Amino acid sequence: MKPFLTFQPSHAARRGRWALLFPLLALLGGPVACGDDPDDPRPDGGSQTVDAGSDAGTHDAGPDADAGTDLDAGTGLDAGTDADAGTVTDAGTDADAGTDGGTVACTPSGWVDTPPDLSVIQNTSLDILVRLRAVPGLTVQENPNGANVPAGYRFFILRYNQPSDHAHPECQRFEQRVTLLHKADASPMVLSTSGYNVSTGTGRSEPTQLLAANQLAVEHRFFPPSIPSPADWSHLTIRQSADDFHRLTQALKPIYTGKWVSTGGSKGGETVVFFRRFYPDDMDATVAYVAPIAKRNDERFVTFQDGVGGDAQRACRERLWAFQHEVLSRRENMLALLKAYAAEQELTYSQLGFELALEHGVIETYFAFWQYDSAQNCTRNIPDTTATDQELFDAMDAEVGMSSFADSGIKPYAAYYYQAAVELGWPQPYEKHLGSLIHFPDTDTGEVYSPPGIPYVFRPQAMPDIQDWVSTQGQRLMFIYGSYDPWTAAAYLVGNAQDSYLYTVPGGNHGARISQLPADQQAAAKATLNRWMGLSPLKRAPKAVLSEEPPIFGPHVPPRLRAASRN
DSSP, X not given: OOOOOSEEEOOOTTTTSSTXXXXXXXXXXXXXXXXXOOOOOSOOSXXXXXXXXXXXXXXXSOOOOOOSOOOOOXXXXXXXXXXXXXXXXXXXXXXXXXXXXXXXXXXXXXXXXXXXXXXXXXXXXXXHHHHHHTSTTEEEEESXXXXXXXXXXXXEEEEEEEESSTTOTTSXXXXXEEEEEESOTTSOEEEEEOSSOOOSSOOOOHHHHHHTOEEEEEOOTTBTTBOOSSOOGGGOSHHHHHHHHHHHHHHXXXXXXXXXXXXXXXXXXXXXXXXXXXXXXXXXXXXXXXXXOOOTTBTHXXXXXXXXXXXXXXXHHHHHHHHHHHHHXXXXXXXXXXXXXXXXXXXXXXXXXXXXXXXXXXXXXXXXXXXXXXXXXXXXHSOOTTSXXXXXXXXXXXXXXXXXXXXXXXXXXXXXXXXXXXXXXXXXXXXXXXXXXXXXXXXXXXXXXXXXXXXXXXXXXXXXXXXXXXXXXXXXXXXXXXXXXXXXXXXXXXXXXXXXXXXXXXXXXXXXXXXXXXXXXXXXXXXHHHHHTTOOOOTTOOOOOGGGSOOOOOTTOOGGGXXXXXX
């Protein structure tokens, strides 16, 4: 295996099932024509090329790394997976990211954009609550749940009125949930996202802590409650998401006049890079943690997992392989335990069925161990082949969470699985070493997990377009990866991006952070971040405490990283 780069300066069961087989369906309730698409000069993050024969990955492409704050990753939330959830089109292959190039099915919203009253918004003598409430389309509550707010901050929960389709703002609208930690309007602003839901708590990301900055945390579209109703899934594209972030940023920049930096972990890291690609000047810089840029059925993940950890972790890899073989060798006993587990937890497995859930659990256990666990825990957390059936099952459940394969575990992340099947790509399942023990090969894919009944078309140019922008036009980008994290197989290439850097935490997993880098690299990364934000280095610079970060979201988050409560 090639050595890991520690510092780099700038220089499925349903594959293609619905591709192009469905006409544009009308919106429920008898939509009216909203008008023809105007010429749209915006760059297209996708492609009109249709490629319908794909596997789509089901690994967690984006929970934020374990920040020490546990949270139930949204189980039970309705991500809008019903087949009748609005219009379904060709998944938005046109440049306007979600229209058919002609007349759009539309129910006029009646929304009229009103100009902001800058005499209020920019008046620094007024209280911040008054100024925020003067922003058109913004609903503001100050700490409605009585959260414990960090010293020196005020906390707000916001709702911002957004178009479902930014090419047609006169049509359907929805409210996007946002939280704000306000410190001072001239201080730096950190725009943060998980790429999934937003926590309504007061956790601060690592850049927020390091910069003592304001923080605007944004929920990704189509994650409840930030989901249009009815949901037109063709509007769930990286371009529409970037438009959301752009519109929100522009609305709040008259208040927050300092430097802005965007950040996120994994899917959140992807999301903020996508935002920079379409609106490069909205942010002064970006810090993306463990952010993949995957291909379709990406074989790089197989190669990575084959040799993860190098010679130093050969014994651990072999222990995990033996564990996988043993579990599948006891298939009938394991299926009985899974069914008992489902009955005890009151779970259903209608979408996958028990057979697929078991196989996928075995496959994902290997991936999840390297993603979330530590190599030093290999002997303790992975039992040997003499363990009892229950001990084997419990170990698998502890690493990957067998409830994440249940209907209630899949549904909250329907939007992610749809995005993987349409634009984000997915890891090729790491299963060939299990041979005939795998009865359903190539089914651990996003297409199997994506919302039943929602047509989609994979756009193979979406991710290469992002990578090309990063390596040729990107500026002030910082990428942080963990050397043992499987998602590092799909790390960005900095290429010729200007004033941009890539760091890898030795032995790090999906929780890799600047504060975990070797001392010299950590100091360099922090100095760069301060420079980008126009701050002078301090003798007593703020330190980041990982336990103070926002909670994590995402599918297949191990139970130990979830909390009993939900947002």
